[in-house]
Amino acid sequence: xxxxxxxxxxxxxxxxxxxxxxxxxxxxxxxxxxxxxxxxxxxxxxxxxxxxxxxxxxxxxxxxxxxxxxxxxxxxxxxxxxxxxxxxxxxxxxxxxxxxxxxxxxxxxxxxxxxxxxxxxxxxxxxxxxxxxxxxxxxxxxxxxxxxxxxxxxxxxxxxxxxxxxxxxxxxxxxxxxxxxxxxxxxxxxxxxxxxxxxxxxxxxxxxxxxxxxxxxxxxxxxxxxxxxxxxxxxxxxxxxxxxxxxxxxxxxxxxxxxxxxxxxxxxxxxxxxxxxxxxxxxxxxxxxxxxxxxxxxxxxxxx
Ligand SMILES: Cc1cc2nc3c(=O)[nH]c(=O)nc-3n(C[C@H](O)[C@H](O)[C@H](O)COP(=O)(O)O)c2cc1C
Numbered sequence: 001x002x003x004x005x006x007x008x009x010x011x012x013x014x015x016x017x018x019x020x021x022x023x024x025x026x027x028x029x030x031x032x033x034x035x036x037x038x039x040x041x042x043x044x045x046x047x048x049x050x051x052x053x054x055x056x057x058x059x060x061x062x063x064x065x066x067x068x069x070x071x072x073x074x075x076x077x078x079x080x081x082x083x084x085x086x087x088x089x090x091x092x093x094x095x096x097x098x099x100x101x102x103x104x105x106x107x108x109x110x111x112x113x114x115x116x117x118x119x120x121x122x123x124x125x126x127x128x129x130x131x132x133x134x135x136x137x138x139x140x141x142x143x144x145x146x147x148x149x150x151x152x153x154x155x156x157x158x159x160x161x162x163x164x165x166x167x168x169x170x171x172x173x174x175x176x177x178x179x180x181x182x183x184x185x186x187x188x189x190x191x192x193x194x195x196x197x198x199x200x201x202x203x204x205x206x207x208x209x210x211x212x213x214x215x216x217x218x219x220x221x222x223x224x225x226x227x228x229x230x231x232x233x234x235x236x237x238x239x240x241x242x243x244x245x246x247x248x249x250x251x252x253x254x255x256x257x258x259x260x261x262x263x264x265x266x267x268x269x270x271x272x273x274x275x276x277x278x279x280x281x282x283x284x285x286x287x288x289x290x291x292x293x294x295x296x297x298x299x300x301x302x303x304x
Contacts, residue, residue, distance in 0.1 A: 003286040004296040007041070009264045010164030010190045010241055012124050014041035014097050017254060017297065018282050021245050021268035022047050022101035022127065022168075023072065027086040031275065032093055039279045042097025044192075044266060045086065047129050048117075049102075050109045052078035056135075057212040062201045067220020067247070068269050069199050071213035073135055074103050079113045083120040091122040099125045101168070103132055107155045110142075115159035126163055127243075128156055131170030131195035133217045143170035143195070146182035153186035166243060168192035171223075171230055180234040192243040192266065193234055194227050220269040223247040228260050235261020235302055249277065251284035255292075261302040 005016035022044040025031055037043065055075030062069040077086070079102075087098060100117040104110035110128060117126050130143035130152055142148045149167065156165055167183040169176060171194040180191055196217025201210040209215070227246020235242055244262030248254060249270045257265045270277045285297065294300060 001295055003289045003294070004298075005282070005285055007263050007298050007301075009042070009097065009243070010125060010166065012042075012097055012164065014264060016041040016282050016285065017258065017262075017264040018278050018285075019044055019097070019099070019243065019264055019266045020271055020278055021266035022099075022129065023070075024268045024271040027082070028090040028094060029086065034275050035279045037094045038096060039282050040096060041264060042099055042124070043090070043094065044099040044101050044127055045082070046076055047074045047101045047103045047132065048076045048079050048082045048113065049074055049104060050079055050113050052076065052081070059210060059212055060216070062210040062216065064199065064201060064218060064220070066222025067218055068272070069201060069211060069216035069218050070196070071211045071216035073213065074132060079116045083116055083123070087120055087122045097124045098122055099127050101127045101129055103129045103135070104152075105135070107151055110152050111155040111159050114156040114165070118160035118163045123163070125166060126156070126160055127166045127168050127192055128152060129168045129195065131168055131172075133170070133172065133196060133198045133215070140170055140172065143179065144173050146179045149179050150182040150186035153183045153188045157187035164189040166190040166192050168195055170195050171226060171246070172198050176230050177233050177237045180238050184238045184240050188240060190241040190243065191234060191238065192245055193231050194246045197223060197226075219246065221247045221249050224249075224253060228256055231257060231262050232260040232304070251281050251288045254281060254285065255288060255300065258297065258300050259302070259304040263301055
């Protein structure tokens, strides 16, 4: 029997649940020569702010056991270039879900950027990053307080009433459920769980941090069990769809994330190690489904 990999994400029908995570796949276009992008269920684009940003000083990548650290600091060309150039160019070659990932340094900036993204017909979902650990005075500051996360959610929903808004949460909190609930109550249409964990490495010869920014976001296969636990906890507490993210490297991880409650699954750092990991996972899923007697992938969502 032909396997059905399709899922519904906040009203958007995706051919499969596999999505490259923001910041690990550029604006899609950079990867167009690597494989046919249309095998991907959706693409989450690089985090975008109101103004263009050069990002943090280098080095801003460090290797680490089971993953990597990054302190890229939201390098991006700004929201106007995203909606006027990047997204229209991607849409010419890509027919599935396009997710704009938006960051800001104030509630007003989040709302301004999201309003522009909402007005762009080719953008299907807006993912609001309240969890970037690599910029000062923005990002994470909003994602570690239930009140601030709710304030951003409400401001964004007020200007994006007709577009699905997913709030991307930080794992750097004691109680992710209370923040997820606050976002749901404030009108979020969905949640992305999780962003990177704050981490650090030291160059022992120089006796200095490896990253110019001292600390950075840790992600990759090592964080998978923690991300999975958070998806599971939030899925049992909230009623809105979840994009699971964190340490996913293979089809089996996708199934675990979905059983824990994710409607779709993002792959991040592994794209930097193996640029073909997403198409490989899409090809692996029907084989795993066959082994496990699953005909419709959506049937396993939240079954654990
Ligand atoms: C190099 C790099 C850049 C990232 N940039 C962003 C970003 O701009 N916006 C965002 O929401 N998340 C960003 N992330 C976080 C990822 O989207 C993802 O949430 C995180 O890495 C966990 O997934 P993983 O363990 O599969 O990497 C970035 C991650 C990496 C490795």
